[in-house]
Amino acid sequence: MNIVKEKLSVFFILIFSLLGATKGHTQDLHQTFAFANELIESEQYERALLTFHRVLFFGKGSYQEEIFHQMGTCYYELQDFENAARYYDLAYFAEKNDSIKIELTFKKTSSLLLNKDYGYAQIELFNLPDNLNPYFSQKRNFYEGITYFGLGNFTESEKKFLRALPSGNAEEKEEIKQIFKNLEKVEKISPKKARILSMFIPGLGQVYAGDWRNGLNSFLLNAGFAVLAVQTAFQYSIWDVAISILPWYQRYHMGGYMGAERIAYEKIEREKGLIYSEILEVISETKTD
Amino acid sequence: MGKKTFIILAFQISLFNFFVTAQSLPEVKAHQKLMVEEEEKEEYEFARESKNEVEMVFSGLFLGYKKFISSQDGNTCVFTPSCSEYALMSIKKHGIILGTANAFDRLTRCNGLSPEKYRKDPESTLMIDKLE
Structure with missing residues (x-):
C-alpha cells in the first residue's frame, strides 16, 4: 500500500512540476520581452540586446516584428550602424503596416549614412514609393540631400535640402543657397595644382592649399639642402653632391610635393565637412514638429 | 470623400x-557631424614625460625632428612604431649607450627585405616591431 502511495505521489509531483514548468516558460518569455523593453527605456542597450536574443531564440518566430525593430534601435544607439541597418532590414520584412515600413526604411537609410555607405543609402531611398505623403516626402528630401552630398553631387543635394524645408522658411532657404555658393570656392582647390606648384617651388603648393606653416617649413628645408649642395659642389665636386646631398634633397623634395597634394585633399574634405555641418545647422534651426 | x-x-x-x-x-x-573631418594630431605622450635632463634633451630633439623634418618626408619608415619613436623609447628604457645601439640596430633593419619576420599592422600595413 505504501509503495502505491509513494508511486502516486511521485507521479503527481512530476505532472504538477511539468505543468508548472510549461506555464512558467510562457510567462518567462513574455516577461523577458517586457524586461528588454524596460532596459531600452533605461538606456541599457547592451543588456537589452542580450535579452532580445534570448527571446528570439526561445520564441521561435514570435515577437519578430517588435524585436527586430527594437534590436535595430539598440544597435543604432550603440553606434553599431552596420548591425542596426541589418536589423532594421529584418524588421522591414517582418512588418505589415506600410507607414511603419516607410519609417523603417528611413531608419535603415540613416544607419547606412552614419556608416558612410552613401551608395547603399541611395538604393534604399530609391525603394520608397513615389506617392509619399508630404511628411514622408519631406523626410525623403532630407535624407536624399545628405546622400547626394556624401556622393559629391552638390547640385542635386542643394535641390533636395531646399525641398526638405517647409515653404515658410524663405530666409533659411536663402541661407542654404549662400552656403552652397561657398562650396564652389572649395571645389576650385586642385590637389594636382598644389602638387605641381610644389614641384617647381617647394612649399608653394602648401601655401596654395592654405597651409603657410608647412609651406615655409618645406621651403626652408629644401633651400637648406640646395645651399648645402652648392657649397659641396664648390668645395669638393659634383660627384660628392650626387652621392651625399642629392638623395636627401630628392627625399624631402618628393615628400614636399606629395605632402602638398595630401594637404590640399584634406583641406577640401575639411571644408566640405564644415559646409555640410553648416547646412544641417540651418535645417535644425527651422521650425520642427 | x-x-x-x-x-x-x-x-x-x-x-x-x-x-x-x-x-x-x-x-x-x-x-x-557625419562629414566633419577632425584634424589628426600626433601627441607623442611618451616623449613629453622625462625623468632626467638627458631624456629631456633627446625628447626635445625627437619632437623637433618630428615637427620640422619628419613632417616633410614621405612614408619611408617600414615599421610601426617608426625608427625615431623606437630610438627615443629605447634610450629612455636602456640608457644612452644601449639605447643608441638598439636604435642603430633598428635602422639597419628598416628596409623591408625580410617581411616574413614581422607581423603587419592591418590599419597602416606597416611591420610591427615593438621595443622589448
Whole structure:
C-alpha cells in the first residue's frame, strides 16, 4: 500500500512540476520581452540586446516584428550602424503596416549614412514609393540631400535640402543657397595644382592649399639642402653632391610635393565637412514638429 | 470623400508644408557631424614625460625632428612604431649607450627585405616591431 502511495505521489509531483514548468516558460518569455523593453527605456542597450536574443531564440518566430525593430534601435544607439541597418532590414520584412515600413526604411537609410555607405543609402531611398505623403516626402528630401552630398553631387543635394524645408522658411532657404555658393570656392582647390606648384617651388603648393606653416617649413628645408649642395659642389665636386646631398634633397623634395597634394585633399574634405555641418545647422534651426 | 473632409485635409497638408519639418531635431543633429573631418594630431605622450635632463634633451630633439623634418618626408619608415619613436623609447628604457645601439640596430633593419619576420599592422600595413 505504501509503495502505491509513494508511486502516486511521485507521479503527481512530476505532472504538477511539468505543468508548472510549461506555464512558467510562457510567462518567462513574455516577461523577458517586457524586461528588454524596460532596459531600452533605461538606456541599457547592451543588456537589452542580450535579452532580445534570448527571446528570439526561445520564441521561435514570435515577437519578430517588435524585436527586430527594437534590436535595430539598440544597435543604432550603440553606434553599431552596420548591425542596426541589418536589423532594421529584418524588421522591414517582418512588418505589415506600410507607414511603419516607410519609417523603417528611413531608419535603415540613416544607419547606412552614419556608416558612410552613401551608395547603399541611395538604393534604399530609391525603394520608397513615389506617392509619399508630404511628411514622408519631406523626410525623403532630407535624407536624399545628405546622400547626394556624401556622393559629391552638390547640385542635386542643394535641390533636395531646399525641398526638405517647409515653404515658410524663405530666409533659411536663402541661407542654404549662400552656403552652397561657398562650396564652389572649395571645389576650385586642385590637389594636382598644389602638387605641381610644389614641384617647381617647394612649399608653394602648401601655401596654395592654405597651409603657410608647412609651406615655409618645406621651403626652408629644401633651400637648406640646395645651399648645402652648392657649397659641396664648390668645395669638393659634383660627384660628392650626387652621392651625399642629392638623395636627401630628392627625399624631402618628393615628400614636399606629395605632402602638398595630401594637404590640399584634406583641406577640401575639411571644408566640405564644415559646409555640410553648416547646412544641417540651418535645417535644425527651422521650425520642427 | 466629402467636400468638407477634402477641405480639412487640404488645409492640414498646406499647413504642414508651410510650418513643420518632417525631420526631427535629434535626427538632424545625429547626422550633423557625419562629414566633419577632425584634424589628426600626433601627441607623442611618451616623449613629453622625462625623468632626467638627458631624456629631456633627446625628447626635445625627437619632437623637433618630428615637427620640422619628419613632417616633410614621405612614408619611408617600414615599421610601426617608426625608427625615431623606437630610438627615443629605447634610450629612455636602456640608457644612452644601449639605447643608441638598439636604435642603430633598428635602422639597419628598416628596409623591408625580410617581411616574413614581422607581423603587419592591418590599419597602416606597416611591420610591427615593438621595443622589448
